[in-house]
Amino acid sequence: MTGHIEAITGRYVNLDIGGVAQRIYFEENGQGTPVVCLHTAGADNRQWRFILGDEDFTENHRIIAFDMPWHGKSLPPESFETAEYLLTTETYMQTVLAFCAALGLEKPVLAGCSMGGRIALQLALHKPEMFSGFIAIEASDFQPAWYDIDWFHRPDAHGGEMGAALVSANIAPQAPNAERWNTQWMFMQSGPGVFRGDLSFYTRDDSLVGKLGGIDTAKTPVHILCGEYDLTCTPEDAKRTADAIPGATLAVMRELGHFPMSEHPMAFRPYFADALERMRAA
Amino acid sequence: MCAGDMMSRLEAMQAALAGKPHLKRLGALFSDTVLFEVDGRDYYLHFHRGALERIEQGPSRKIPWQFALRTDAQALEEFWKPLPAPGFHDIFGLVKIGRARIEGDILRLVRNLRFFKEFMALARGDAA
Numbered sequence: 290m291t292g293h294i295e296a297i298t299g300r301y302v303n304l305d306i307g308g309v310a311q312r313i314y315f316e317e318n319g320q321g322t323p324v325v326c327l328h329t330a331g332a333d334n335r336q337w338r339f340i341l342g343d344e345d346f347t348e349n350h351r352i353i354a355f356d357m358p359w360h361g362k363s364l365p366p367e368s369f370e371t372a373e374y375l376l377t378t379e380t381y382m383q384t385v386l387a388f389c390a391a392l393g394l395e396k397p398v399l400a401g402c403s404m405g406g407r408i409a410l411q412l413a414l415h416k417p418e419m420f421s422g423f424i425a426i427e428a429s430d431f432q433p434a435w436y437d438i439d440w441f442h443r444p445d446a447h448g449g450e451m452g453a454a455l456v457s458a459n460i461a462p463q464a465p466n467a468e469r470w471n472t473q474w475m476f477m478q479s480g481p482g483v484f485r486g487d488l489s490f491y492t493r494d495d496s497l498v499g500k501l502g503g504i505d506t507a508k509t510p511v512h513i514l515c516g517e518y519d520l521t522c523t524p525e526d527a528k529r530t531a532d533a534i535p536g537a538t539l540a541v542m543r544e545l546g547h548f549p550m551s552e553h554p555m556a557f558r559p560y561f562a563d564a565l566e567r568m569r570a571a
Numbered sequence: 572m573c574a575g576d577m578m579s580r581l582e583a584m585q586a587a588l589a590g591k592p593h594l595k596r597l598g599a600l601f602s603d604t605v606l607f608e609v610d611g612r613d614y615y616l617h618f619h620r621g622a623l624e625r626i627e628q629g630p631s632r633k634i635p636w637q638f639a640l641r642t643d644a645q646a647l648e649e650f651w652k653p654l655p656a657p658g659f660h661d662i663f664g665l666v667k668i669g670r671a672r673i674e675g676d677i678l679r680l681v682r683n684l685r686f687f688k689e690f691m692a693l694a695r696g697d698a699a
Contacts, residue, residue, distance in 0.1 A: 440681050451682065455663070458662075462653070462654045462660045520663060
């Protein structure tokens with residue numbers, strides 16, 4: 290045999306989320322403390338491909354990453370063809386909780402990036418007892434859009450290509466070229482209106498504003514990671530968020546942008562290792 | 572940077588663009604005039620089907636343009652470094668840190684965003 294088969298495995302789990310049947314694709318690798326990883330808006334679990342395959346992490350952690358409904362290999366629900374996809378905080382939280390319950394995960398660590406980081410903070414506030422800690426990456430309490438989210442769902446243009454070109458602004462110049470483009474490819478592949486529907490949640494739902502002080506880090510630690518090249522959730526945004534959560538910690542990551550685990554995995558891994566250690570020590 | 576230096580830079584980018592078949596393909600539907608303003612000096616970039624056909628120096632009140640990128644030479648020098656500092660690494664970054672403005676029909680820019688951003692980055696590494 291000359292080909293290298295990776296240790297990552299992929300399966301599907303069928304869930305009822307708010308009365309809607311969803312078939313969710315997930316990948317996993319490793320044994321030990323479960324770590325559930327959430328992708329950004331407009332992308333899928335391939336953003337976590339390096340963490341999933343990294344033996345230094347999988348030796349003591351069960352790394353799991355799933356595709357949100359409408360994303361990657363998780364199909365949209367029945368009747369999607371006439372629906373307007375708009376992600377909400379409530380549906381997003383239900384999805385994460387239903388997924389963890391279906392896999393029988395006991396108090397996993399939740400690691401989410403961008404909108405995944407936002408929902409990690411929402412769950413840190415509303416369902417801390419379900420998790421052992423939160424790694425919130427490129428995460429803040431609220432980010433209004435510096436662009437028009439309707440650009441990404443138009444009949445006269447390719448939303449995926451426009452979305453990829455826009456988010457490239459958030460990738461650090463140090464990112465290896467191959468991973469810079471692999472990161473953008475996921476946006477190019479995103480279904481029509483999906484990035485827009487995710488951004489509706491990310492840029493319009495301000496329900497976390499003013500509530501960060503209610504997160505109890507004595508029970509469940511919160512560690513925030515933010516790339517210095519992130520234009521969407523800037524280090525200032527991350528600091529504002531960390532400062533509002535008593536006991537939360539923050540690391541500003543050098544030579545990284547908004548998609549650290551995907552755009553430059555080697556630069557990201559020491560920060561992720563430190564974050565997992567903080568979860569273990571807490 | 573004097574106007575002559577900027578013209579030379581733009582002409583070098585024009586030549587570099589002509590040598591990039593993938594940009595010719597990506598820009599096949601891009602035939603707009605872009606106003607590029609640097610330190611108050613105007614340069615009109617006339618694109619046609621993904622090629623930069625002509626560069627005209629302003630000022631002019633007679634040349635119509637579809638969108639404008641207004642910035643300063645110092646910001647561009649940082650933007651064109653191989654590894655720019657945060658904020659200087661992308662045209663939207665320049666806007667976010669207050670070193671550039673984008674005006675006009677922004678949707679025309681966004682529909683051709685990859686093409687225009689890669690055109691703007693063609694001078695990367697050539698900065699003094």
